Amino acid sequence: MSLLSTIKSNPKLKKIAHWLIIPPGQARPRLWVRLLVNPFVHKRGKNTVIRFNSRMDLFPFSKFEIGNSCIVEDFATINNGVGEVVIGNNVGIGLSNVIIGPVKLGNYVMLAQNIVISGLNHGYEDVSTPPRTQKVVTKQIIIEDDVWIGANCVITAGVTIGKHAVIGAGSVVTKDIPQFSVAVGNPARVIKKYDFxxxxxxxx
Known part of the structure; x- marks a missing residue:
């Protein structure tokens, strides 16, 4: 049995390992993890730029991968704590974007400013317990190649946005968007489609 399997199967060891990686009550790894572990665990493509003022809240126990010739602009946050984040090639992640896994971005995806893409939801059903302390639920978000998402959009858990779709600024996407279409609004609805x-x- 590997060391990782041993830790995962032992609740006490798992709790200790979790404390060593993450400060209590936070969703960001400790500095030693960011500096000494993540660079050797996560894949970063050639010519990819991650701005100094962005927050890469990445954990070694979950996959993070970013392709070639991408840019992550200032004040963006990417978090793989509850799900993998996989980013293709030639992707632009704009100022103040928030990406919380599980999320997969294809190639040539263009994200404008202040976009939230979150595969995470907190439970709320138990009214005797704060939602903050209830179990989290995750659903995969997939954004296919060549998608353009306008400023101030929210992409909710479980959504797939098809190839070469355009999401208008300020939209809230709660359902799948087909490829080669334009969607706008809250909730977003398709207003245009490309006729081949x-x-x-x-x-x-």
Missing amino acids: ETKSWGKI
Whole structure:
């Protein structure tokens, strides 16, 4: 049995390991993890720029991968604590974006400013317990190649956004968006689709 399996199967060891990696009550790894562990665990592609003022809240027990020629702008936060974050090539992550796994971004995805993409929800059903302390629920978010998401959008857990879709600024995406479409609003709805026969974008 490997060391990792031993720790996972022993509640006391798991609790100690968790404390060593994460300060109590926080969702950010300790400094020694960020400096001494993550650079050797997570994959970062060539020519990718992660700005100094961004927060890479990455944990070694969950996958994080970012492809080639990407940029993560200042004040963005990426967190893989409750789910993997996998980012393709030539992806632009704008100012003050928040990405909480499980999330998968394809190639040439363009994210404007102040976007929240979160595969995480807190339970709320037990009214005798604060939602903050209830069990978290995660659902995979998939954003396929060539998607453009406008400023101030929210992408909720479990959503898939198809290839070359455009999400208008300020939209809240709660359901899947088909490929080659434009969606806007709260909740977001499709208003245009690309017609390959006429080679034009038509209104719905």
